[in-house]
Amino acid sequence: MDGLPLLILPPSLIHSVEQTVLEESGGGPHQAGTTLKLKCQTSGFQFKTSKLGWYLWAPGHAPLWLTSLKSSSAEAREDRITTSREDAGSRIFLQIEGLGLRDSGQYHCSRRVGNGDDTDKLVFGRGTDVTVEPGPRAPLSPSVFLMRNQDSVACLIRNFHPKELHVSLASSGALISHQALALSPMANGTYRAVKIGRVGENDTVTCSVTHLGKEIHVSHQPDHTGPDPGIASEQKLSCTEKNLTEGPEQENKLFLSVMGLRLLFMKTVAINVLFTAMALIS
Structure with missing residues (x-):
């Protein structure tokens, strides 16, 4: 897991590095119990040699690390979370199975820049909002x-x-x-x-x-x-x-x-x- 000092800041406050562009898509309302599939289109840097990842940010909390993706390996916070890449299109993907209400929030893909130590910086995309709605159940009066x-x-x-x-x-x-x-x-x-x-x-x-x-x-x-x-x-x-x-x-x-x-x-x-x-x- 990547523990970086920058995680105390909202992703929107972290400045871009070089011409890094990270554009997430696939957000919106999703029903509990279904599978979430997000995509991040990148440009402006050497995609194949970069360490990329995904974070979940909920207001009032630091961004939560979900996955990291290198050219030869990948790791995830939970077994139900997987990530993949498409080198030809400079894209990475995130999939979360069995969505729950705790999965609601803003999802950001990230690029790690540096030498692999504590001085590295994280560059975040603008993010895509995901709202997990409760699944079907019997009507209930308030x-x-x-x-x-x-x-x-x-x-x-x-x-x-x-x-x-x-x-x-x-x-x-x-x-x-x-x-x-x-x-x-x-x-x-x-x-x-x-x-x-x-x-x-x-x-x-x-x-x-x-x-x-x-x-x-x-x-x-x-x-x-x-x-x-x-x-x-x-x-x-x-x-x-x-x-x-x-x-x-x-x-x-x-x-x-x-x-x-x-x-x-x-x-x-x-x-x-x-x-x-x-x-x-x-």
Whole structure:
């Protein structure tokens, strides 16, 4: 495995060497359990004598080494990962069998430049994005939570399949501003989503979710007389099996779900709901 100091930097920040060109292709959505096949077209250097490879980069993490490829040998991080080359076309290939959700991210092919010691540099291509979607499973209706802190509101939707759904936030006062929706797969093969926005502090807010033709409505009315008006939720569910916000165990599940959606919040709009929840469980 190539352990190089440059791995602390995002691939996009590593400058090119000479006229090295690395162009990846084959990304996009892929279903879990299938086989991923990527290609990297190269130019601008001596292909046959170069040490090439593949890395996976997920935001917040250093690039993860996957494979290395020399003219006479190849090595890979896992048995399900293979790499090959086509000298005539100056191309290398990456194949990953049995895709899982952890394989999502940006894939970069690389060229190692140097004398084979710790002073070597890595040159990365721009990368190709791969999103691994959960495989087929029985339809599952979502659990919906509504969280609020002053003028910030978040509607959390968890454990649903398929991923197609419609989410809206409505207020008894002015229209909710800065609405943003983010969706991602979960490790259990279902999906989660969050819709966030801003609303008047004294307005009642309702989150409406439509999934597989069924509607779920969750409402919250501010109550400044309680022990903690910063976070409150009241559910009016039409198509769920039970109320998931009753009792300490269910409250813990709610807070854990917020933690699991932390990155989605950071990618959309920074609101105080998340940080309040984090403080409660820290």
